[in-house]
Amino acid sequence: TDLRPLDILSEVIPTSGLARGMRVFQVQGVRGFQLATSQPRALGFPASRLFIHCDHFPEEFSIIVTLSVLSVPTKRNEYVFTLMAEESPSVLVGLRYAPDKLHFLFWNQERAGGWQTRVTFPNVSLSDNQWHTLVLAVSGQSFSLTVDCSIPKDVVVETPFPASLSVKRASFYLGNRRRRKGVFTGLLRQLVLLPGADATPRICTTMNFKVVTLSVPTVLQDLPIKPASNEVLKYPYETDTKVTLGSHPPCTKHEKAQFWFNASRRGLYLCNGSAWISMLEVKQRLDYVEEYQNLVTNSETMGVEVFAIPKVGLFAATANRYTTPGSAIYKWIDGKFVAYQNIPTYQAQSWKYFTIGKKIFLAVANFEQNDRGQEFSVIYKWSRRKEKFITYQRITTHSARDWEAFVIEGEAFLAVVNHREGNNHNINSVIYRWNPRTGLFEINQTIPTSGAYDWEFFTIGPYSFLAVANTFNGTSTKIYSHIYIWLSGSFQLFQSILTSGAADWEVFHIGDRVFLAVANSHSYDSGMPAPSNFYAINSSIYELNITAQMFVKFQDLLTYSALDWEFFSVGDDSFLVVANSFDGFTFDVNSIIYRWQGYEGFVAVHHLPTVGCRDWEAFHTTEGSYLLYSSAKEPLSKVLKLKTV
Numbered sequence: 001t002d003l004r005p006l007d008i009l010s011e012v013i014p015t016s017g018l019a020r021g022m023r024v025f026q027v028q029g030v031r032g033f034q035l036a037t038s039q040p041r042a043l044g045f046p047a048s049r050l051f052i053h054c055d056h057f058p059e060e061f062s063i064i065v066t067l068s069v070l071s072v073p074t075k076r077n078e079y080v081f082t083l084m085a086e087e088s089p090s091v092l093v094g095l096r097y098a099p100d101k102l103h104f105l106f107w108n109q110e111r112a113g114g115w116q117t118r119v120t121f122p123n124v125s126l127s128d129n130q131w132h133t134l135v136l137a138v139s140g141q142s143f144s145l146t147v148d149c150s151i152p153k154d155v156v157v158e159t160p161f162p163a164s165l166s167v168k169r170a171s172f173y174l175g176n177r178r179r180r181k182g183v184f185t186g187l188l189r190q191l192v193l194l195p196g197a198d199a200t201p202r203i204c205t206t207m208n209f210k211v212v213t214l215s216v217p218t219v220l221q222d223l224p225i226k227p228a229s230n231e232v233l234k235y236p237y238e239t240d241t242k243v244t245l246g247s248h249p250p251c252t253k254h255e256k257a258q259f260w261f262n263a264s265r266r267g268l269y270l271c272n273g274s275a276w277i278s279m280l281e282v283k284q285r286l287d288y289v290e291e292y293q294n295l296v297t298n299s300e301t302m303g304v305e306v307f308a309i310p311k312v313g314l315f316a317a318t319a320n321r322y323t324t325p326g327s328a329i330y331k332w333i334d335g336k337f338v339a340y341q342n343i344p345t346y347q348a349q350s351w352k353y354f355t356i357g358k359k360i361f362l363a364v365a366n367f368e369q370n371d372r373g374q375e376f377s378v379i380y381k382w383s384r385r386k387e388k389f390i391t392y393q394r395i396t397t398h399s400a401r402d403w404e405a406f407v408i409e410g411e412a413f414l415a416v417v418n419h420r421e422g423n424n425h426n427i428n429s430v431i432y433r434w435n436p437r438t439g440l441f442e443i444n445q446t447i448p449t450s451g452a453y454d455w456e457f458f459t460i461g462p463y464s465f466l467a468v469a470n471t472f473n474g475t476s477t478k479i480y481s482h483i484y485i486w487l488s489g490s491f492q493l494f495q496s497i498l499t500s501g502a503a504d505w506e507v508f509h510i511g512d513r514v515f516l517a518v519a520n521s522h523s524y525d526s527g528m529p530a531p532s533n534f535y536a537i538n539s540s541i542y543e544l545n546i547t548a549q550m551f552v553k554f555q556d557l558l559t560y561s562a563l564d565w566e567f568f569s570v571g572d573d574s575f576l577v578v579a580n581s582f583d584g585f586t587f588d589v590n591s592i593i594y595r596w597q598g599y600e601g602f603v604a605v606h607h608l609p610t611v612g613c614r615d616w617e618a619f620h621t622t623e624g625s626y627l628l629y630s631s632a633k634e635p636l637s638k639v640l641k642l643k644t645v
Contacts, residue, residue, distance in 0.1 A: 029256025032187030062199035303350035354405035404455035477501035
């Protein structure tokens with residue numbers, strides 16, 4: 001049992017590559033050799049290469065074969081391997097497959113008068129183009145065959161396997177008996193001789209019994225679908241090509257190396273065993289936007305968060321104005337958002353989804369006190385057993401507007417925007433750090449803010465930043481919003497930018513360029529004459545200037561009490577959509593989609609009718625790309641579908 005496996009298949013392969021007459025094919029994500037019939041002797045080697053210290057075949061042994069058999073014509077035999085003496089046409093040892101039968105052949109001159117003995121295993125059906133692993137155990141007169149680790153088939157014959165079978169001047173032949181007739185036409189992945197006892201317990205230890213491995217040539221071992229760079233694969237292989245049409249199919253080890261043609265996206269994808277990799281895809285372009293779903297909400301919606309829980313589904317959480325029935329979570333079912341769970345909230349402003357390890361959280365920013373006069377925002381945790389969000393931690397806040405979750409140097413943080421305390425808008429907003437020992441968020445740092453609306457975290461190279469949108473200091477909306485940088489364990493001021501009632505920051509990348517867009521909501525200063533329109537003002541896009549190490553203004557866009565920016569891409573095109581909420585006269589205001597046009601900057605391309613638009617979320621499903629907007633003036637949000645060409 002301590003003897004090493006003798007890999008017959010590997011001995012045929014020269015170190016420089018494949019032997020003549022051998023091709024590598026991949027079927028069902030597993031690779032094997034296909035053997036040519038033209039030169040059978042090229043697929044042989046002297047037995048002395050395996051039996052280095054002894055020129056006799058083992059008396060007890062197991063043969064392990066992994067193969068895929070094509071349909072074999074009736075009355076035809078195909079040889080998996082043979083051991084033959086150079087001066088004789090007789091087969092000393094061999095394995096032969098016939099329709100629904102497997103024959104083990106051996107030569108015993110002493111007991112059989114020099115005739116070949118054949119041990120037959122009936123009812124062995126392998127001709128299904130599937131992979132199968134066979135273990136043939138031989139000991140004296142007992143022969144046992146195990147197929148795919150199922151119940152063994154035992155045969156006892158009168159003639160035992162010889163105790164001393166000489167292999168002098170003998171050679172192994174792969175898939176033939178030194179003739180073109182009877183060449184194996186299927187695929188071979190593994191062919192191992194294991195001296196000693198029955199190898200079945202050693203082989204049958206995994207769940208994938210059909211391709212269990214004792215020793216497989218390097219050529220056939222799994223390699224990445226794509227090379228690390230542009231080099232050619234050292235061992236090229238062919239595969240049985242199967243192209244699936246229709247909606248998004250599963251991609252598992254069973255579909256590995258199969259193709260999927262996505263007709264809607266005109267793309268060809270290759271399964272690598274876990275995910276579909278784009279091989280050829282026509283880049284989509286946004287054509288127009290159509291109304292897809294009217295989402296009736298519990299009340300006016302101040303914010304919306306779209307998120308996906310792995311192996312559960314896609315969800316949207318709406319932050320609703322009224323306490324009863326609170327805010328809602330919707331689940332994407334059959335291409336629509338459907339009500340899933342209600343959660344008590346108190347004039348909720350926004351939701352934030354985040355994970356810490358395997359834990360899944362959803363935090364709500366409450367703007368008002370509860371029925372007991374307590375003011376706090378709540379972190380909810382996903383219960384896998386209940387498949388609901390349940391209360392996890394309450395945190396005292398002051399007219400909270402927004403949560404931001406982020407990770408720095410492996411540590412999890414959660415920042416809350418406190419808008420005001422009573423009539424005082426100049427208060428601290430708080431950054432919390434996750435304590436893995438207590439499993440709770442604890443205060444890490446406070447930052448002075450003025451009527452703040454939004455946090456935005458982003459990274460540039462090794463540096464982490466946190467931008468706050470300051471809205472109102474008690475007398476004016478024309479105040480500085482700040483960008484902080486993480487240094488020496490805390491956030492420190494990096495840059496201040498003058499804003500007008502800033503309600504949102506949105507960071508995005510286009511190529512190597514980094515941009516930061518601010519949504520300015522209104523212009524008011526108690527010490528200055530009133531403007532003709534408080535709400536028709538510019539919102540601005542800033543670009544990071546690496547040389548100056550600061551954000552500089554790139555473009556101004558006229559907006560109408562803008563409350564949110566959302567960046568998204570379609571194909572190679574980049575877009576920004578703004579939430580215009582009020583023009584000074586009506587809440588029925590068009591929100592605008594802008595397309596990136598290089599030197600021109602962002603150019604308006606689509607005008608979307610909205611009512612008191614408060615928040616935008618872009619999301620994707622297998623059916624397409626969508627935008628979801630929330631209305632702060634009516635209990636109706638809308639899902640819009642991006643139609644592409």
